[in-house]
Amino acid sequence: MTDPIIKFDNVVKRFGELTVLDKLNFEVNRGEKVSIIGPSGSGKSTVLRILMTLESINGGVVTVAGEPLWHERGPDGSLVPASEAHLRKMRAQLGMVFQQFNLFPHMTVLRNITEAPTKVLGLSKKDAKDRAEELLELVGLADQAQKYPHQLSGGQQQRVGIARALAMRPNVLLFDEPTSALDPELVGEVLNVIGKLAEEHDLTILLVTHEMRFAREISDRVCFFDQGRIREEGAPEDLFTDPNEERTREFLKAVL
Ligand code: ADP
Numbered sequence: 001m002t003d004p005i006i007k008f009d010n011v012v013k014r015f016g017e018l019t020v021l022d023k024l025n026f027e028v029n030r031g032e033k034v035s036i037i038g039p040s041g042s043g044k045s046t047v048l049r050i051l052m053t054l055e056s057i058n059g060g061v062v063t064v065a066g067e068p069l070w071h072e073r074g075p076d077g078s079l080v081p082a083s084e085a086h087l088r089k090m091r092a093q094l095g096m097v098f099q100q101f102n103l104f105p106h107m108t109v110l111r112n113i114t115e116a117p118t119k120v121l122g123l124s125k126k127d128a129k130d131r132a133e134e135l136l137e138l139v140g141l142a143d144q145a146q147k148y149p150h151q152l153s154g155g156q157q158q159r160v161g162i163a164r165a166l167a168m169r170p171n172v173l174l175f176d177e178p179t180s181a182l183d184p185e186l187v188g189e190v191l192n193v194i195g196k197l198a199e200e201h202d203l204t205i206l207l208v209t210h211e212m213r214f215a216r217e218i219s220d221r222v223c224f225f226d227q228g229r230i231r232e233e234g235a236p237e238d239l240f241t242d243p244n245e246e247r248t249r250e251f252l253k254a255v256l
């Protein structure tokens with residue numbers, strides 16, 4: 001087995017007086033599909049935001065593909081604060097799909113997808129467009145390329161969000177409650193796309209979700225977060241049917 005692609009080692013994250021991650025230890029292996037479940041405020045989004053370097057940490061170490069996120073090796077091998085170039089390189093390995101889609105409202109669907117590959121990866125317009133068209137096909141939106149986000153349903157917008165994340169060819173896809181802003185009848189189309197991606201052997205998926213049935217279907221492992229720690233984790237068939245912890249049992253009873 002190779003090293004985990006994501007590793008949180010005793011990670012502490014505070015907002016003022018509030019300790020959100022309390023010496024969190026957490027790993028995801030390459031190609032693994034992991035779901036994070038747990039009550040609101042337990043630190044789930046914070047984990048993803050730290051990985052995207054949208055939040056810093058107060059203690060411990062986060063590594064992606066074996067390299068520390070907030071530090072890099074200096075010339076003598078010791079760790080020094082990360083340069084912007086290092087952060088960019090680390091970020092490029094991860095793609096994130098947000099709860100509120102976060103599309104650029106003034107750009108067409110196509111441009112939403114081609115923007116980062118041309119600006120950040122330096123892809124030619126033609127290559128970025130070809131790739132975007134493939135991805136729109138994959139998420140079932142081949143005919144919507146010239147629309148603006150406000151002309152699409154929430155489910156379609158979120159599928160654009162997924163295509164946009166994939167356009168950067170990330171090794172890891174992070175999903176933060178990707179269906180919780182959607183009307184119930186639009187949830188299925190987004191879950192179908194994620195389910196299709198989950199069949200890809202090489203892609204690592206880390207999914208924060210309230211969709212317990214879906215988490216059970218696609219995950220190799222489910223982690224129950226509570227108060228900034230993993231209270232319990234395991235294979236979905238064990239965790240959902242016969243949890244060890246009373247706290248997990250209570251949570252599942254409330255949401256299932
Ligand atoms: P979850 O995604 O599990 O609902 P979050 O990771 O979003 O939880 O938040 C964990 C805790 O941190 C919550 O109590 C939240 O209010 C707090 N929090 C999150 N972001 C900030 C912030 N930028 N400033 C202050 N408190 C925050």
Ligand code: MG
Pocket residue numbers: 044045046
């Ligand atoms: Mg959250």
